[in-house]
Amino acid sequence: MSIHLPDPPKVSIAPMVEVTGLRKTYGSVVALDDVSLTVKRGEVVAIIGASGSGKSTLLRAINFLDPPEAGTVRVDGNLVGLTEGATGARRATEIEMRRHRADIGMVFQHFNLFPHFTVLQNIIEAPMAVRRTPKAEAVATARTLLADVGLADKERAFPAELSGGQQQRVAIARALAMKPRVMLFDEPTSALDPELVGEVLRVMRDLAEGGMTMLVVTHEMGFAEEVADRVVFFDSGRIVEEGAPADVLRAPAHPRTRAFLQRVLRRGL
């Protein structure tokens, strides 16, 4: 099984995601401290680190759900949250911002499905409203995606009738229905019972094999090691260490990475 990516990625030399000098503070807490990160087309980057280290803030800054105070984000070469004019970059209008966000899929820890909509309505709402996709086409795409995530028989179900793992797979399908250029996963399995984690990770693995560019904030070290092309370790709002999963997870260079991994492994995660 693999995930259908409706539009083959356009050939471009620009990295898919290019984050430069991001800064974000909450009061006196520095959540992002001059963070720069480049993600190649089709690359899967796992972001690990203790809670409160800024990993989730980074995802929310990339799609400007939580706009950074300084720094730039580019997705496929285009600025996010800003518009380039003759006199330099200015803050994007709300309408431009919506267009930027539509290109960036996001999956949340708590799924955040719309509980008053059926599974199918959850998936077709945004393509119809934002992309102006005709209903028949949106429904056809949604059914393909539901089949891809193994939930073809659930399109009439309401979120409350599904297990957590099923809900998260619907949430992934909902994000994919917008045909995003990149997918952000914010601890997608942290709210799941252990026996349901596998089905969600399997869908994410399919997606990675299908060539999707992915940034995954996760505590699943096994997934990071198997699926990610690169692991980034966050600490106190900074990227402390990054590299191939085998290197970062098996032979961390930085003492903080070592301390974090020891804590995580002792917990048996």
Added chain:
Amino acid sequence: MSLTEIVTPYLPGLLSGFLMTLWLSAAVILVSTPLALLLALLRDSHNFWLRLPATVYVTIFRMVPALIVLFFAFYALPQLGLRLKPVTAAILGMVAVGAAYMSEDIRGGLQAIDRGQWKAARALGLSHAHTLRRIILPQALPLVVPPYMTRAIIMMKGTSLASMVAVGDLTAEAVRASSITYQPFIFIILAGAVYLAISAALVIFQHWAEARLKPAPMARRRV
């Protein structure tokens, strides 16, 4: 004199008072509702300059007695050159106060919706207006019905204040008949019974609305 003989001459007056009470209640509730929704949305706005006037308005009008506002509309506004008909002044005053209270009932329902719903909608690129209309309000509506209908009943009963600014509503007609006949017992009981009946109709409507608008079951987060 039998009760019938006491009451009959005043039935036309009481009937017109009843109709006036119905008309006042409907006008006050129906005009207050969109205003209250607007106030609730403004108070939750991210824009300080939208939030500020709404907050000031709601705070002030919740702190002033409705009767003072009615007196202001009826007695004080003419001093400023604005002479309103009694009914208009009464509706204006009661909407001014009622919308402030009702906006808080609606805001409570809006705030009960998980912030994650907003985040998910924004991440998908949905506009603020679309998110409100399709995602937030449909989920808030069932939560708002009980406090909203309680507020509607309070507003309906509150229309009796209009009798203080020369509006011939049910209370005014009952008081008038009492003072002519010196038989307040029967007329006040009668007026009270009619208010009770109107309230009962609103309560029945509330039950019907609650049954129609079952809240969306909270999606389970762990299974």
